[in-house]
Amino acid sequence: MITNFAGVLMDENCVTTLIAMTPIYAFTKLLYYKNNFFTKCVVLFEIIICTAGVALAGSRAALIGMGMGLFITLAYYLKDKISFKKIIIMFGIVIVGIFFIANLKNIMPVWIYNRYFNSNYMDNSNTQRILIWKNALSGISNQPILGFGMGTFPNLKQYAYTAGQSTPAHQTLLDMGLYGGIIGIIIFIYLIYLIIFPIVKNKKTKKYTGAIFCIFFISMILSATKSMFLWNNLIFLTLLYQMETNTRIGDEQK
Secondary structure, three states: OEEOOOOOEEOHHHHHHHHHHHHHHHHHHHHHOOOOHHHHHHHHHHHHHHHHHHHHHOOHHHHHHHHHHHHHHHHHHHOOOOOHHHHHHHHHHHHHHHHHHHOHHHHOOHHHHHHHHHOOOOOHHHHHHHHHHHHHHHHHHHOOOOOOOOOOHHHOHHHHHHOOOOOOOOOHHHHHHHHHHHHHHHHHHHHHHHHHHHHHHOOOOHHHHHHHHHHHHHHHHOOOOOOHHHHHHHHHHHHHHHHHHOOOOOHHHO
16 A cells, blocks of 8 residues: 555555556657647656656556556657657667666665565565466356356355455456456457557557557556546547547448
């Protein structure tokens, strides 16, 4: 848990998943849109603060998802012909990266540094997650077609390992399997396909591939079925698609 500015305890996974997307969207804005000097400073400040927030909260899934999302966004930007602007951007990123990597031990609190770099990744957090996933797979195998419905599974005695948990599988597809079985998983995947495929197919919106990767990477490590993280970002990407292509998702198929 982490404590927010109001003194309220917050789940670090819930907080960092929401924050993790901001640097990716901001980085995309910095790379692809014309910004005045003030706007550039604000966006850079936003990237630095949010990246630091994710790193210092201790959620490894959010940090890896954000890092890979930023890398994919940069790689897609650099894949076209090299320009002087791109060389300057790349040089600046390398310099800043080297500085932070060289000073990580001094910048990060000891417990977070140890969690990221001295952990064998079979700590209590991950071993517990594996047990929860096994518990969910056992449930799906016993109710494979239609699942258990919302809220039922964690209240069954044989699956009491996740009793009281709102997302009993701690993984998005497994949770969908528990709620609606194989049919529920298929419907969910088809819904995601309808939203995402036009975005990654269109030349104007392919630049958001890094953001999409972050969404799905985190959703496969943590459950996003009842999270603002998944649904709000899908809505936001849909709006970006409509704004940049002047069409609604699905219109190009009619």
